[in-house]
Amino acid sequence: MAVERTLSIIKPDAVAKNIIGKIVSRFESQGLHVVAMRMQKLSARDAEGFYAEHKERSFFADLVKYMTSGPVVLMVLEGENAIAKNREIMGATDPKKAAEGTLRRDFAESIEANVVHGSDSPSSASVEVAYFFRQSEIVKKCCGGQCGCKS
Numbered sequence: 789m790a791v792e793r794t795l796s797i798i799k800p801d802a803v804a805k806n807i808i809g810k811i812v813s814r815f816e817s818q819g820l821h822v823v824a825m826r827m828q829k830l831s832a833r834d835a836e837g838f839y840a841e842h843k844e845r846s847f848f849a850d851l852v853k854y855m856t857s858g859p860v861v862l863m864v865l866e867g868e869n870a871i872a873k874n875r876e877i878m879g880a881t882d883p884k885k886a887a888e889g890t891l892r893r894d895f896a897e898s899i900e901a902n903v904v905h906g907s908d909s910p911s912s913a914s915v916e917v918a919y920f921f922r923q924s925e926i927v928k929k930c931c932g933g934q935c936g937c938k939s
């Protein structure tokens with residue numbers, strides 16, 4: 789299995805519930821490493837651009853409103869099979885359909901306010917990571933700061 793990077797977002801509902809630590813801890817305990825992290829309040833433009841693939845959907849305006857309703861935590865997670873593993877830890881989009889022990893099953897209120905975002909494929913992961921992070925903002929876990937790499 790390859791080491792991958794994926795974009796994770798702790799959405800405004802989860803930040804408001806004060807469960808940032810609980811969510812990060814699920815990722816860490818299941819083998820994913822945070823290699824970049826920033827808290828930010830997204831603008832409508834940020835959210836519209838990020839979710840451009842959904843712009844024709846009926847829920848798009850509400851989704852943008854929700855994603856800009858408060859601060860989010862933007863993260864890059866790294867690990868073996870990180871893209872699929874993150875999606876597994878998150879659970880299905882609709883918390884009613886999410887498996888037991890997943891973040892959405894345990895913490896999400898609705899199909900919209902569903903606590904976390906995770907990239908769904910290698911191509912979306914690379915686009916989404918680059919949407920929010922410069923390469924220089926991502927720590928190189930491989931060297932752990934020991935090998936003289938910049939970050």
Ligand code: IDP
Binds near residue numbers: 908
């Ligand atoms: P995902 O987050 O599991 O990848 P997507 O289908 O990519 O799900 O949808 C993006 C986000 O849009 C969801 O996480 C959720 O916040 C919102 N969303 C998806 N489907 C609906 C819906 O039917 N009603 C309202 N909001 C939705």
Ligand code: MG
Binds near residue numbers: 906908
């Ligand atoms: Mg998606």
